[in-house]
Amino acid sequence: MNLENTKAQMRKGVLEFCILSILSEEEAYVSDIINKMKEAKLIVVEGTLYPLLNRLKNDGVLEYRWEESKSGPPRKYYKITPLGKAMLDELMVSWNELIASVNSIITI
Amino acid sequence: MNLENTKAQMRKGVLEFCILSILSEEEAYVSDIINKMKEAKLIVVEGTLYPLLNRLKNDGVLEYRWEESKSGPPRKYYKITPLGKAMLDELMVSWNELIASVNSIITI
DNA sequence: TTCACTACTTTGTATTGCAAGGTACTAAAA
DNA sequence: TTTTAGTACCTTGCAATACAAAGTAGTGAA
Numbered sequence: 001m002n003l004e005n006t007k008a009q010m011r012k013g014v015l016e017f018c019i020l021s022i023l024s025e026e027e028a029y030v031s032d033i034i035n036k037m038k039e040a041k042l043i044v045v046e047g048t049l050y051p052l053l054n055r056l057k058n059d060g061v062l063e064y065r066w067e068e069s070k071s072g073p074p075r076k077y078y079k080i081t082p083l084g085k086a087m088l089d090e091l092m093v094s095w096n097e098l099i100a101s102v103n104s105i106i107t108i
Numbered sequence: 109m110n111l112e113n114t115k116a117q118m119r120k121g122v123l124e125f126c127i128l129s130i131l132s133e134e135e136a137y138v139s140d141i142i143n144k145m146k147e148a149k150l151i152v153v154e155g156t157l158y159p160l161l162n163r164l165k166n167d168g169v170l171e172y173r174w175e176e177s178k179s180g181p182p183r184k185y186y187k188i189t190p191l192g193k194a195m196l197d198e199l200m201v202s203w204n205e206l207i208a209s210v211n212s213i214i215t216i
Numbered sequence: 217t218t219c220a221c222t223a224c225t226t227t228g229t230a231t232t233g234c235a236a237g238g239t240a241c242t243a244a245a246a
Numbered sequence: 247t248t249t250t251a252g253t254a255c256c257t258t259g260c261a262a263t264a265c266a267a268a269g270t271a272g273t274g275a276a
Contacts, residue, residue, distance in 0.1 A: 001167050001195050005231090006124045007202045012264065013121020014210050016114045021214045030223075040209045047265050050225065055263090059109050072222035073272035087109050092214065094115045099207065101148045102122050106129045106200065113262085120233065138254075155234050158256060163232090180253035181241040 011042060016052065017095060018042060020080060020088045023062060029075040053078055061087050119150060125203060126150060127160065128188060128196045131170060137183040161186055169195050 022028060022036050030049050037044045053076075056062040061084030064076045080088065130136060130144050138157050145152045161184075164170040169192030172184045188196065 001169055001191055003195055003198055006195075006199060008264085009124065009232090010121040010199075010202060010206050013118040014206065015264085016117065018210060018213045036213070040212045041205065042209050042213075045265065046224085047226090047267080048263085051263080054225095061109055069222080069273085071273070073224070075223070083109055087111055087114075090111055091114060091118075094111075094118060095210065095214075097149065098118050098122065101150050102126060102203065104148045105126045105144070105150075106203075116233085117263090123233085153234065154255085155236080155257090156232085159232080162256095177242085177253080179242070181255070183254070 014042075014095070015044065015048075016056070017088075017091045019049075019052065019056070020061065020084055020091065023078055024080045024085060024088055027065075027077040027079045029067075029077050033078075056084070060084075122150075122203070123152065123156075124160065124164070125196075125199045127157075127164070128169065128192055128199065131186055132188045132193060132196055135173075135185040135187040137175075137185050141186075164192070168192075 018037065018040070019033060022033060028036070030046060030053070033049060034044060034046070053062060053064075057064065057078075061081055062078050063081050064078045066074045067077050068074050126145065126148070127141060130141060136144070138154060138161070141157060142152060142154070161170060161172075165172065165186075169189055170186050171189050172186045174182045175185050176182050
């Protein structure tokens with residue numbers, strides 16, 4: 001048995017979807033995102049997030065701006081692009097379809 | 109944008125959960141599983157399934173028996189073990205928690 | 217100038233889904 | 247008998263990616 005592993009797989013599956021969703025509400029930098037995910041009981045760490053955000057930026061679904069901070073180095077604030085919004089809309093559909101699919105399996 | 113990729117990630121996340129769920133209902137061999145997943149609109153292929161079933165067997169959550177076939181080589185029929193049932197129960201909880209988590213994020 | 221804190225970045229590893237190709241069994245066709 | 251078709255199981259190699267861990271660099275206080 002490897003419960004934690006399988007649970008982690010589930011969590012990973014919705015990672016991008018959740019991050020796009022968070023950034024569709026308001027700008028955020030990495031620590032903000034980690035905290036918001038944590039509030040929703042979804043643990044995610046720096047080493048995961050930086051490459052992921054970069055990937056999403058390269059895909060054109062996110063963009064960022066630098067902002068000075070009073071307590072340390074400047075921060076990269078990410079926000080969603082119109083293309084990202086479109087993708088989020090489609091992922092919302094996919095997420096609901098996935099729930100329906102899983103539901104149809106577990107209620108045989 | 110890389111929608112198909114992200115959708116695939118979501119699907120992967122629930123793969124083990126769905127397979128355990130299917131095998132908790134009745135024995136099945138690989139083609140059965142592929143077909144049942146397809147009915148639920150979840151595509152999965154041989155190359156994914158064989159290593160996965162083996163992994164789950166090694167974890168003690170699945171077991172199998174051979175059965176002769178009239179139309180070809182013998183088939184490996186998999187079914188869930190008591191340990192697998194226990195895991196499935198926990199995954200069911202995790203799945204519902206994940207839905208709640210994602211829900212709390214997308215309805216900010 | 218040293219330390220603590222914060223933030224961004226990179227490297228290395230392990231997992232794993234999947235395409236593609238391989239082996240082997242049965243039975244029917246040539 | 248040999249070939250072909252169909253079915254089923256298995257393996258190899260690759261690419262994606264989450265994550266731990268270590269690195270770089272900015273600010274301000276001790």
